Amino acid sequence: MKEKLEEIKHLAIKTIEGIKTLEELENFRIKFLGKKGELTLVLRDMGKLSKEERPIVGQIANDIRKEIEDKLSVVKMEFIKKAKKERNEKEKIDITIDTNNIMIGHRHPLLKTIDELEDLFISMGFTVVEGPEIETVKNNFDSLNSPENHPSRDLSDTFYLNDELLLRTHTSPVQIRAMKEMGVPLKVISAGRTFRFDDVDDTHSPMFHQLEGLVIGEGVSMANLIHTLDIFIKELFGKDMQTRYRPHHFPFTEPSAEVDVSCIKCRGEGCSACNFTGWSMELLGCGMVHPKVLENCGIDSEKYTGFAFGMGIDRITMVKYGITDIRLLFENDMRFLKQF
Missing domain, CATH: 1.20.1270 (Substrate Binding Domain Of Dnak; Chain:A; Domain 2)
Structure with missing residues (x-):
């Protein structure tokens, strides 16, 4: 062995x-x-x-x-x-690697605009609030005094998930939630993604970004709205920017208006960018909150009034940076993004 x-x-x-x-x-x-x-x-x-x-x-x-x-x-x-x-x-790290080819990231122009807008409104006393992108039909349409036959309710305009839920078509439902949850007085803004069947030209996209503001209190007037928006526009684009208010109609505000700003390139003098009108594209919509909207949120419309405004952040970004095609904001083309 x-x-x-x-x-x-x-x-x-x-x-x-x-x-x-x-x-x-x-x-x-x-x-x-x-x-x-x-x-x-x-x-x-x-x-x-x-x-x-x-x-x-x-x-x-x-x-x-x-x-x-x-x-x-x-x-x-x-x-x-x-x-x-x-x-x-x-x-192991190669310390001899050529650092000239390394690209440093930076904020997307759209996100930079959102940050700038929020900071600006915060400095004016607004509070930032958020809400879900999947919303109820009640908050998105009913509570905002939208008629049953309004075109925005059609399947051809809105992304419905079922009979009661949809992808929000604007950030206004956040205002409804804020009024119901926070009560009055109220001074809030909300920014985020919204969704609509809308890609008719190079200034529209099925997914886009909005920022909306809401002020509710005693004695709030249209003059307060105009003054607030004029301050905002001059702070954002420059003291020499002019505004133009045109009558419009929104179900959730009465009276309502659309706001134009003078051309950011020629400052109102007239140039090829503005077709020699001196004005840029329509920047935002606004108006006094409809009494029915206040009542739908449990607020006494006899005692309180308010104003609301909403703007496309993508459109503001385009005006601010001279971008002519909204699709450039979402294509992630490095040749485009490197400019910012």
Whole structure:
């Protein structure tokens, strides 16, 4: 049996030296030292030995087992060190890399405009509130005094999820939630994504961004609205910017108006950008909150009045940066974004 044990030892050492991977090493350990390993099977025959031989052979077997285990440990550590070295080589930082080709990210012009608008209105005493993009039909249309036959309710205009839920078509539902949850007096703005079937030209998109403001209190008038918007426009575009208010109709405000601003390029002098009219595109809509909207939110319309305004952030971004195609804001073309 001594010869058999020595033969196993020499075979094991030789085999270990030829092993190439950790997986092969583990398979070898099981093959030689496991419960059904070759060394274990030999030791099961020790019962056939005499009492005098058993301790001698047992000691030899233990020595051989230890020698094989030590050899396995040494080879295993060599594999681990080699793998670690290879990993470090792959992961090391090349300090000689050319940094001229590394591009540093920056805020998207649309997000920069949102930040600027929010900061501006916060400085005017407004509070920023948020609401969900998936809205109820009640908050999006009913509570805002939208007639049942209003075109905006059509399937061709609005993304409905079911009979009661839709992708909000404006951020006005946030105002409804604010009036119901916060009560009066109220002075809030909300900005976010809105959705409509609207891509008729290069100034419209099915997904766009809006910012809306709402002020409710005692004695709030149209003069307060005009004064607030004039301050906002001059702070955003410059002190020399002029505004023009045109009568309009919105179901949720009465009276209502649309607001134009003088051309940002020629400052009202007339140029090719504004077709020599001196005015840019319509910037925002506004008006006094309809009494029915106040009543729908549990606010006494005899005691309180208010004004609301809403603007397309994408459109303001286009006016501010001279962008002519709204699709450029969403295409992520690096040639375009690098300009900002």
